Each structure stands twice: as C-alpha cells, then as structure tokens.
Amino acid sequence: xxxxxxxxxxxxxxxxxxxxxxxxxxxxxxxxxxxxxxxxxxxxxxxxxxxxxxxxxxxxxxxxxxxxxxxxxxxxxxxxxxxxxxxxxxxxxxxxxxxxxxxxxxxxxxxxx
Amino acid sequence: xxxxxxxxxxxxxxxxxxxxxxxxxxxxxxxxxxxxxxxxxxxxxxxxxxxxxxxxxxxxxxxxxxxxxxxxxxxxxxxxxxxxxxxxxxxxxxxxxxxxxxxxxxxxxxxxx
Numbered sequence: 001x002x003x004x005x006x007x008x009x010x011x012x013x014x015x016x017x018x019x020x021x022x023x024x025x026x027x028x029x030x031x032x033x034x035x036x037x038x039x040x041x042x043x044x045x046x047x048x049x050x051x052x053x054x055x056x057x058x059x060x061x062x063x064x065x066x067x068x069x070x071x072x073x074x075x076x077x078x079x080x081x082x083x084x085x086x087x088x089x090x091x092x093x094x095x096x097x098x099x100x101x102x103x104x105x106x107x108x109x110x111x112x113x
Numbered sequence: 114x115x116x117x118x119x120x121x122x123x124x125x126x127x128x129x130x131x132x133x134x135x136x137x138x139x140x141x142x143x144x145x146x147x148x149x150x151x152x153x154x155x156x157x158x159x160x161x162x163x164x165x166x167x168x169x170x171x172x173x174x175x176x177x178x179x180x181x182x183x184x185x186x187x188x189x190x191x192x193x194x195x196x197x198x199x200x201x202x203x204x205x206x207x208x209x210x211x212x213x214x215x216x217x218x219x220x221x222x223x224x225x226x
Binding site: 004006031033035042043045048050055056058090092098099101102103104105106107 | 213
C-alpha cells in the first residue's frame, strides 16, 4: 500500500510570501493531520481534518489554514510567511477511530529567507 | 493538558546489547501511547501503540514497550540493538477527543558497532 505522500519536498520562500503544501493520505484513511517540526521546538500539532471538516487546530495563528478535499487529500496554507515558519511540515493520516495510529509522510522542508 | 517527557537526549548502546528509551506521560484519563522513529530527512515511522490490555506491547522491527500505569511510563525496549536502529525516537500520547498527538522532545539512539 502506498504511504502518505507530500509535495513539494522542499520549498524556499521569502518573508511575507504565501505557500501551499499538499498531502495525499493512505488509501482508506479519512483523517489527515498536519504537524510542524521546527528546530528547537519539536513536533507541534497544527490541524486535524476528517471527512472534509476541520476538527481541531493547535496553538497557531490564523495565517495557518488548510482544507480537505472530497478525495481526502489535504492542503496546508501559510500566509504572510515569517522567518520562524522555517520547519519540516509533516502530514499524517489515519483510519477513523481514536485508537488508530497516525502514519506520516516524509514532509515538506520549508525555508524562509 | 497532556504531556510527554523523554528525559534522555541521547542513548548510546553497543550493538547486540539491550536498549531502553525512556518515556513518561501525563494525561487525565486513560492514555493512548505511541512510539515513532525518525531517520534523517524522513518522516516519522510508527513502531507500536498501547491502547488497553497487556502491559507489554510488541511492535515492528523487534521493538517492544512496557506500559506502567503506576509510574506513568511507557519505555521502549529491544533485546538486541542493531547499528541500523540508530535514529531519533519519539514517544507520543493522544489527546482524548482532539486526536492530536503530543510528542516528547525525542531521544537520539546511537548504536555503536
């Protein structure tokens, strides 16, 4: 079975720009999660989508947003990029049910100059 | 609020020796606990989970973890370490209702030949 796929693998942007990251979940998974892995800050939860709806978000400003499409793929949008947004952005997916493990993609490395 | 602590930034072990990576947690209610491994420039790979039942959980690649409710610990173990086990290991607890995973700060495992 194909794993979680994320695109692009790397991105370089400048302050103030906007970026869109994409994620395709494992077939049969309806929940998608986004995490930020920034140097020195560890892994932090950003957003959770299930059945096309945003179910929960972490402690991030509103310029971080996203959506989930009918095929369960997802986008993460970040507006007005700041230097501290430089990080690895990880997408994960899972089947429905709280006990299901989340399976991660290899991430998008975002660098802000 | 839930939290996870991984008290060791790095664990060094000789190949063939047993290894332990420590994790303690704090949640209100029953915990869902997970271990993930991250290799360089890759996403997180699911190793094992504890939801309920036996305190000793077996996972991928010969890893196992012992759940101890009284000590609120979930230590990762392997009877015989391999050089290829060298990686960054994360313990995580699932947030009841929110589905977000709260991660520990990670422990770097170095297995020497």
